Amino acid sequence: MAKISINLASPASLSKAIAKVSKMANTATALSNKIVHETTEKLLTLILANGAGIGSGEMLSSIHTNYVMGANGCEIGQILGADYIIYIEYGTGVVGKGTNPNAPADWEYASGNKVFTTSDGKIGWYYYNEDIDRVVFTEGMKARPFMRPAFEQVLAGLPETVRVRFEEWTRTT
Secondary structure, eight states: OOOOOOOOOOOOHHHHHHHHHHHHHHOOOOHHHHHHHHHHHHHHHHHHHHHHHSSSSSHHHOEEEEEEEOOEEEEEEEEOOTTTTTHHHHHHHHHHSSSSSSTTOOOOSOSSSSSSSSSSSSSEEEEEEETTEEEEEEEEEEOOOHHHHHHHHHHHHHHHHHHHHHHHHHOOO
16 A cells, blocks of 8 residues: 655645545545445346246346446445346245245235235235236245345355455555
8 A cells, every 4th residue: 555655844745645645545436336346246146046947037137237326436336127026035925924034024915905805715816917818816925035145145255355355455556
């Protein structure tokens, strides 16, 4: 890492030190952005691998990365996808209740204006199934978590990623 020396009696020395600090700040931002990109792409890869065989190919093809600039000039990585992915992750209806221990405490499993109880006591709803071209009754589906396990795996490796990238940065700064 660069050393900064300042001669307080010299305005030129102070200007030079400020320029060095500014350059270090810029490279620190670049380092942060590199870690964000590396981590987000790793997360995307794991989500897609974990999601293989779950849902439709349409669901998996909807999952992608997006980067936005934060207020501090650092990028924020996002994983985006189809709006129904959350139902696959947490499950739905009475069938899904309790099948994902990581579901939010306020996750509603059998609610909404389309849910009803049949004469034989089943709780569920009707929906149109495009695959079989007819309306069917469902009591929901079990959770099939694939996003959170990927996130937890990436999170576990993040300290090592940051350590390695920071060591590289200190050698070149």
